[in-house]
Amino acid sequence: MRLSQSLFKTTKTIPGDEQAKNAKLLIQAGFVYKEMAGVYAYLPLGLRVLENIKEVIRSEMNDLGASELLMTSLQPKDTWEMTGRWDDETVDVWFKSKLKNGTEIGFGWSHEEALMLLISKFVHSYRDLPGGVYQFQTKLRNELRSKSGLLRGREFLMKDMYHFSRSQEELDEFYERAKQAYLNVYAKLGLGENTFLTFASGGAFTQFSHEFQTVLRDGEDTIYLDRAKKLAINQEVYTDEVIAQLGLKKEDLEEVRASEVGNIFNFGSVKGEQMSVQFSDESGNRKPVFLSSYGIGVSRLMGVMAELFNDNRGLVWPKQIAPAKVYLIAIGDEKATNAAEDLYNILTERGVAVIYDDRDVRAGEKFADADLMGIPWRVVANNQAQADGYEIKDRIENTPKHMNAQALVKLVA
């Protein structure tokens, strides 16, 4: 993209109405725009980050054999009454409205019920199972208090996967594979070192659910972490019994703040029974479908990464997540501009995302923006570029290298 054609800009001033680092940085760098408390729009650069995160997740979900689909935001009341979750007393985050004819509807804050009903129309036999589906969807939750920028919004992007099995054993086997897939996701996002499998409340269905918690100074959860074993216990279930049950020792546990970047649930056959979603087994007996569900807060992940990956000059995105690989600047006369144009064309043809800063502003401003946006490689084309090569500098290093276009493409592509 050419910055001269962009409608959006970075700002020198930090937003006065944000406290959270992720919101400050992302707004300042022009990645997101605050529509209202807990509701953020994703501007072109922010959307690219979101899409890159989605692509990492998508690849892992596909490897699990799940298929992507897209559910609806508008939800019928009947669906949720089947499991007793329509009531505002039970679920306090509902946004609800009415159709013109008076029919009550809700805005989806989760999709287990909807998915169960949907697959019940397609799954009738043991031959149809097991199988999983997932989606990336905007969830709407009427939080009493949203906070911390992208970390807790009323409208946010979530990946939710649902898996349907014939038995508890089949469910458990998939559950373990999914756990590993989740760890792969965080590793690919550069969060592997900071993200831990965490035992949390299992609600009415099981003793525990599993969360994935990224250690973060301003995270909103407190967990007790055994770093050596890479396991943690959420404060909500932190008792002596649980510590013993999990084979951990109190003295090995460190109390840290963290942000929940994933949560997976083992529903067993409970939902299938509640909603009468059944299949016929080999003997022709009707049995409830076993359900497990797997969530990742995609937009929250973007916030967590902004919290974690920054320095005093701005954001520092991991290369596979950055909105562009290269920030290209021409400094000099026509020769420099031509060299920059050439490189821009070469990189673009090779499918490398480039931010070409062709604005009529001074070099210092371009350097500052390259840093603020956190683009992994800054490339400068000067008057000697065609002869001596382009100057390329890693965002996290101080001294640039020089190389010709061919070598440069090889490095960044």
Add this chain to the structure above:
RNA sequence: CGGGGAUUGGCGCAGUUGGCUAGCGCGCCGCGUUUGGGACGCGGAGGUCGGAGGUUCGAGUCCUCUAUCCCCGACCA
């Protein structure tokens, strides 16, 4: 939902015990000089002070109500 703080040009802020045509920085527009880390000079445009009501000769400033934002707490399949 309880408590605290905030709201003044596009953005970030100042504005004294109520007192004249409401300021500053950034940004924006024009001209010129500059051009490897957010340049500089000169000249401009732009706000009725979140909203409503009240007190007063006079309200950005005091009072009441209200909206919104931030933080702490509660809540968080």
